[in-house]
Structures are given as C-alpha cells and as structure tokens.
Amino acid sequence: MKTISCREAGLDCDYIVKGETEEEVMKNGIEHAKSHHNMKEEEITAEMKQKIKGIIHSD
Ligand SMILES: [Zn+2]
Numbered sequence: 194m195k196t197i198s199c200r201e202a203g204l205d206c207d208y209i210v211k212g213e214t215e216e217e218v219m220k221n222g223i224e225h226a227k228s229h230h231n232m233k234e235e236e237i238t239a240e241m242k243q244k245i246k247g248i249i250h251s252d
Contacts, residue, residue, distance in 0.1 A: 194252045197222050201248045204230060215249060 199206040212218030
C-alpha cells in the first residue's frame with residue numbers, strides 16, 4: 194500500500210491518499226486535489242508531481 198499525506202504535500206488537510214501502486218496513489222492524489230482543493234489539471238505541474246512522488250510512503 195502506498196500513501197500520501199495531503200498535509201505533507203503542503204495543504205492544510207488531514208486526508209491520506211491511498212493506492213496499490215505509485216501510479217495509482219498519484220492518480221488518486223490528483224483526483225483528491227481536484228475534488229477537494231479545487232485544483233485544475235493544468236495547475237498540477239510536473240514539478241509538483243515530482244515533489245509529491247518524494248513524499249509517498251510505502252507500507
Ligand atoms: Zn487534501
């Protein structure tokens with residue numbers, strides 16, 4: 194299981210994004226950012242994705 198803490202991504206939010214693979218947790222994280230933080234696809238930059246990849250936890 195891979196997880197991303199939304200708070201560690203820099204948002205004031207206790208949501209934990211989960212996924213079976215790095216690809217899935219990234220996809221779910223982007224969905225969460227769009228649905229809960231009103232972010233648009235184009236606001237999620239490659240740099241931001243790279244930063245988020247660095248804070249993925251593996252259980
Ligand atoms: Zn969040």
